[in-house]
Amino acid sequence: MTNKEFLERISRKTDLEMDEVKFMSASLIEAVLEGVHEGDSVTIQGFGSFEPRVKASRKIYNPTSKTYMVVPSKTTLGYKMSAALKTQLNKE
Amino acid sequence: MNEKLSLQNIADALAQKAGVSKKAADAFSKAFFDTIVEVLATGEDAVKVKGMGTFKLVSVGNRESVNVTNGERIVIPGYKKVAFTPEESVVEFLNGKEEIRAESEVHTESEVHTESEVHTEKEIHTEKEIHTEITEYTGIIETEADNLSAISARDKKIKKEEKDDAPGDEEAIDALIQVLEPVHVEQAQDKFAAIDLVISTPESVAELRQQYEEAKAKMESAVEEARKANAEKMRLEKLLKRLEAYEVPESAEELPAEQEEQPAFDTSEEVETPVEQPAEKQQAVAETQTVENVAAVQQQPVPAKSEEEKRQEAFNRIMSERPKPEEPQEEKNGKRWWIIAIVALLLAAILFFLYRTFQNIEAVEEVPKVERKVKPNRPDKPAKPASTVVQDSLKKAQQADSIKKAQEADSIRKAFVADSLKKAEKAEKERIAKEEKAKKPARPATHVMQRGESLTRISQKYYGTKDSVRAIIRANTFKDPNNVPVGATVKLP
Numbered sequence: 001m002t003n004k005e006f007l008e009r010i011s012r013k014t015d016l017e018m019d020e021v022k023f024m025s026a027s028l029i030e031a032v033l034e035g036v037h038e039g040d041s042v043t044i045q046g047f048g049s050f051e052p053r054v055k056a057s058r059k060i061y062n063p064t065s066k067t068y069m070v071v072p073s074k075t076t077l078g079y080k081m082s083a084a085l086k087t088q089l090n091k092e
Numbered sequence: 093m094n095e096k097l098s099l100q101n102i103a104d105a106l107a108q109k110a111g112v113s114k115k116a117a118d119a120f121s122k123a124f125f126d127t128i129v130e131v132l133a134t135g136e137d138a139v140k141v142k143g144m145g146t147f148k149l150v151s152v153g154n155r156e157s158v159n160v161t162n163g164e165r166i167v168i169p170g171y172k173k174v175a176f177t178p179e180e181s182v183v184e185f186l187n188g189k190e191e192i193r194a195e196s197e198v199h200t201e202s203e204v205h206t207e208s209e210v211h212t213e214k215e216i217h218t219e220k221e222i223h224t225e226i227t228e229y230t231g232i233i234e235t236e237a238d239n240l241s242a243i244s245a246r247d248k249k250i251k252k253e254e255k256d257d258a259p260g261d262e263e264a265i266d267a268l269i270q271v272l273e274p275v276h277v278e279q280a281q282d283k284f285a286a287i288d289l290v291i292s293t294p295e296s297v298a299e300l301r302q303q304y305e306e307a308k309a310k311m312e313s314a315v316e317e318a319r320k321a322n323a324e325k326m327r328l329e330k331l332l333k334r335l336e337a338y339e340v341p342e343s344a345e346e347l348p349a350e351q352e353e354q355p356a357f358d359t360s361e362e363v364e365t366p367v368e369q370p371a372e373k374q375q376a377v378a379e380t381q382t383v384e385n386v387a388a389v390q391q392q393p394v395p396a397k398s399e400e401e402k403r404q405e406a407f408n409r410i411m412s413e414r415p416k417p418e419e420p421q422e423e424k425n426g427k428r429w430w431i432i433a434i435v436a437l438l439l440a441a442i443l444f445f446l447y448r449t450f451q452n453i454e455a456v457e458e459v460p461k462v463e464r465k466v467k468p469n470r471p472d473k474p475a476k477p478a479s480t481v482v483q484d485s486l487k488k489a490q491q492a493d494s495i496k497k498a499q500e501a502d503s504i505r506k507a508f509v510a511d512s513l514k515k516a517e518k519a520e521k522e523r524i525a526k527e528e529k530a531k532k533p534a535r536p537a538t539h540v541m542q543r544g545e546s547l548t549r550i551s552q553k554y555y556g557t558k559d560s561v562r563a564i565i566r567a568n569t570f571k572d573p574n575n576v577p578v579g580a581t582v583k584l585p
Contacts, residue, residue, distance in 0.1 A: 001131055003142040003234055009131065014123045024110055024120050029143045031105035037186055040095040042102060047125040048174065052186060075186045077145065079176030088133060089149070089172045 036077060046084050053078030099125075132174060142234055145178040156559030158566055165563070325489040332486070539582045547573055547582070554584055 011021045032050055035042045041051035057073040099121055107117035128147055131139050138148040153170045535554045551560040565573045567585035576582065 001136050001139045003140050006127065006131065006139055006141060010120075010123055010127050013127060014120060016120075024106070024112075024117075025124060025141070026143055027109040028102065028106050028121050028124055029141070031102050031109060032144075033182060033185055034105070035097045035102065040097050042097045044099045044102070044121075044125050047129060074183065077176070077178035077182050077186060079145075079147075079174075079178075081174040085129060085174065086171065088129065089174070 033077070044082075046082060048079055048081040048085060051078045051080075052076075140234065143179065143181070145176055145182060148175045148177065149173075150175045154559075156557070157562050321489070325486065325493075328486045328489070535584060537584055539584055541576050541578055541580045541582060543578050547576060550582060550584075560585075 007018060007021050007025060010016075010025065011018050014021070016024070032042050036050055036052050039052055041049050043049040052075045055074050055076060058071050060069050060071055061067075062069060100118070103118040103121045104114060106112075106121060107114045110117065112120075128139050128141070132147065132149050136149070138146055140146050149172055151170060151172050155168050155170070157166055157168050158164065159166050539550055539554070541550075547561050547564050548558050551558055551564055554560075561573075563585050564582065567583045570576055
């Protein structure tokens, strides 16, 4: 499902205009990301939790130039689904 | 820092950011995440959320494990889980947008060994990483597109505002619209009328029908031609039979048997639609001729023994065979000669059959039929001009038929050969699979680690499944199961 379809669905559900939904969802995501950026984990009940995940730096070998490169560590957005969501998805 | 934020905190932040009430913000954020869950629960395999990433439904397969208390093997059932891939922009944001991509470093040779090992361990993940990269890029493209649309929307808004500022312009535009409108409306109406015309006029319908009828007629004429050709053949055969019936009434017993053969020779459609009128005319002509010939036949009785031999030779080259002048027989001798003729024909047919089997199966089946049809004409041989014409055309028809059948037979044979080849391949594969199966039980008790091997790979190799990794780990005492040194001996449980 694309972003557009997803937003349309929210729009139907909340009786908001598409423009409003776009704006609100962008703000919501921003709020979550800001929380994560500060090192907090954001838990949404019935959905899951977002947390910063640190990927360690690693060295890679480039076979053509025969050099080793260091890929620095970086932080990504980690997500773990909640137990409630798991049971809901595996009902059958 | 390291706090646990809940939906409530997020909703509050949202209310602040968007300038809406806390209640509305709370409702919206609930709706937002509920929608994702709903969509995934309906079986959609992925939800892309711009500015965040992709939530993807992934199914985890069954895996084997060992009960720690009693050592029994158990199967942990598979389940569905939601995997999340963040967008590139999210990662950039979380890393403070300062991306120091990679530093090049040249390492000494002693380091090379360890590095390559690290590399092989990471290899397993590369496929996944490529996938995530792809999704990230698609996410970026989407965000760009959305940004563009947002910009255009903003432009529109600005224009609106400008309009409000300049009422004079608006008036001008209104006037313009008023001027333009009637013309456009008229044009549009005209177009609609034209479309209506096209749809409703009986002429256009009639035209279409005519085209349809023409096409149909063409098809039918083609079918009719084919039918005529077949009907012609049928008619000629009937004619021949009529001739026999006239002249050799004793052979009436044998005729039904021959008639039974014919349906097999013709396709069902041909039998249904013989062209009757011309056939009857010709039959009438042939009948008058045969009546005359019967009279002539009875006047001059001649021995037919040599004729029988000639016939037999002639059967061996049926395609080029021509009817020879033959003397009729007396009615009493007729029956005996008939039997001899049939025996001779059968012999010839068998010879032909054996000869043709090497070339073509279908053609062989065709030959004996040809002979039988020609045969009954012989002993009486009265209507020479009529029968030659009849036989010639019959032969032509049969030749064309046999060629067709030969082609069919050829294609059938090819298909058969291809089929048997496939079967052979299948059998070969099965045999190999069996051999492999037979090999598996005979696995060694230990395995020496080679470079580039992992326990997962060993499990796959000896047990045919990755699920046995845990069993292997339990059977050994590794310092680090994820990094077993090269040359280490692994016990295989």
